[in-house]
Amino acid sequence: MSVEMTPHSDTDSSDYAPSPRVAVLPFVNSSDDPDQDYFCDGVAVEILLSLTRAPGLNVIARSSVFALRGEQLSALDAGRRLSATAVLTGQVQRSDGRVRMDVELIRVSTGRRLWSGVFDRDVLDVFIIQDEVAGAVVEALGVPGPGRTIQGGQTGNVNAYDYYVRGRELYYEYSRTSVESAARCFEDAIGLDGTYTLAYCGLADCFSYLYMYVDSSEEFLDRAMRASTMALEFNSQLAEAWASRGLAVSLARQYEESELAFEKAIELDPQLFEARFLYARVCFAQGKKDMAARLFEEANRIRPEDFQSLLLAAQSIDELGQKMRAAELRIRGIAAAEQRLGLDPTATRALYLGANGLVALGEVDRGLVWLERALTIEPDEPMLLYNAGCIFALAGNKTRCLDCLEKAEAAGLRQRGWYENDSNLDSVRDDPRFSALLKKLI
Template identity: 30%
Template sequence: KIAQLQVFPRSEMLAFRDKQTVAPQVGQQLGANFIIEGTIRRSGNRLRITAQLVESSTRHSVWAERYDRQLEDVFAIQDEIARSIAQALRITLSPQEEKIIGIKPTENTQAYDFYLRGRSYTRRENMDYALQMFEQAIQLDGNFALAYAGIAHLCGLIYEIREQIPDWISRGLAACDRAMALAPELPEVMVARARLFYAQKKYLESELMARRAIERKRDCDGSWNILGRALLSNGKYEDAAKCSEQALEANGDDYNTYVPFSVCLERLGRKKESEHIRERMIVVLRKQLEVVPEDVRARILLATNLAYFGEAEESIRHLQTAVALRPNDGNTLYNAACTYGVLARKAEALEALKKAIAAGYGNLNWAARDSDLDCLHDDPEFRKLIGLGEADAS
């Protein structure tokens, strides 16, 4: 938001989360001149936020403050902290930066809390809960553009992997139109539209819309994931490879981002680079499960990646836990099939895929080209299951 500040991406900060690491150590490891650290404590509707800006080389505290406020003041505190940091670093904000810092996504903090919960559930592909959260947010603030964008994004995701019912696309487009009317330049709305284009198999339109979102907000949630998937589905593997590092720098805290870029590198025969992305993904997945052990998607993706590196015993343990937690979820069962496929357990992979399709998994175009299922691609039963004829390429 402030042009003169170079901020390190969230993904690079994951290694320091919840660790007793002092600011100078973090600054030295990252090569950062300044580190902002702090704590947030909540008691009922009261917040206590402490923040401190430390110069890495001298360990000198350039600025520090404590805020004891009501929950509804959280956006004002965010504004104050940003301005205080700029002032401490002797940065003069431009009128545009002043305007951006002052923007509030909603006046209703409870609505924003529901929105954040919905975004978290969407990332974990827990779609029913996500939809409820976004709907609750809109009930509290009928002009909350981000919540409408959340619903639009979710509708595209549901259509893609669970129910190919046109009503989901119609509902998503209506939510997108409403969000666009409220905030036409909001990058999250563009990401939602890109997801809907992707669900409709309009991959070029999806790519272009995702790029527009990234131009406006480089780390916009979900933007690099959908861009990678659009490039992968359109066979633009080289384009994806060129921007893979940018993607992980911007959205590397979201484990979903790693998937399409790893696959694209694999398709190009750049196995070592693909493996390196998988290794980085495993680190993020393990960290996520430390914080949110009930994240089934993170657990099943960890199972697949561990299988890739030959860690069969731990892989199967995570797979079984994930399936036990969500036994009727098509996407979880699909990824279980992928895990068995990577382990070359063909019969179990095919059985899990059957269960996934029976449970509603619908992205058969992805399954037809998924390298995790290579052991099945020439199997007549697999080809029949996903609707491939004799002349179709696997």
């Protein structure tokens, strides 16, 4: 085993006040095998997720960072595009049961190296290496370390880990085909390690997604419930397991159990963005707008560049009568959506949630332009169609609103709570077409 670590004294904390903003760039695959790209991405994402748990550290979301992958930018140029204080870069070579990792933390403003490390170990030590890298980064930046190691919920089977990271990358694409492929990867991971907690979490989330957006069948719901149950059986101290359970049981309308599961996830990992964000969505679907608003804002404090939590918080706060606060959040949310679109012009969720914010602020024409861009890119995506219905309702176009809502329902989005409790749809509630649509929902 060999390890080299090079700390540097150039870490004036005043440059980072109040909170360092770090980007973990995709790690480069130095192996001859292109199939190892998934493994390299998995290493980088695990370090990123670990750093999000470090108090006082602002970690740029994976979706924003990985959107730059195809632009062939230098590390410093990528950092500038992302408005990062520092960037973490790495090269990974895996062969013959060994893994070599060269990692470097660079200050964006000066190009100076803050820390570097070279690791050459058995591939089974990859999780230990990831923990050591995360610890070195927070030490170099002068903030407290993460509250949980990467090894929690992980596997000792590297082949199972390969399937897991492939599954997670596919899940992040958020399409029916990619999520179905992700579920197969998680199942393959579980086939190699029947106690792999995070793989069960991923599997549960896949089936929850398919139930919500593809087909509200009892099979998908049952499989989400069973996978989340298995995750908790193998590791009841893993926050992700409780978050997956909270989502699954909410789809069965077991709301009390869902809320308890999300509360447990937050207790175990206060920095887990998904726990608060998903909890907020469940509260919104129940009409608990005050609770939803609080949770969306808390989620945004964990991930400040996230446009979704800002814009969804704004809608909930608007419905509570806090118009000025809602407008402030919408302005921030639209700016965050624009930043995301600067990295990826095809990010349809940024387009349609930003469009909603623009129309709500009175910028109707601009908002509709954003919406039409999104519909051109993904004309059959159920969540986009639902949100298009909301936006057309706000803009006063009832016919196009109902057209989109009916298409969303036909495409698989049938969660009654959203249709019933979304104030964007108030202008069409008395329409016979909307009444007929509600009768089709679960």
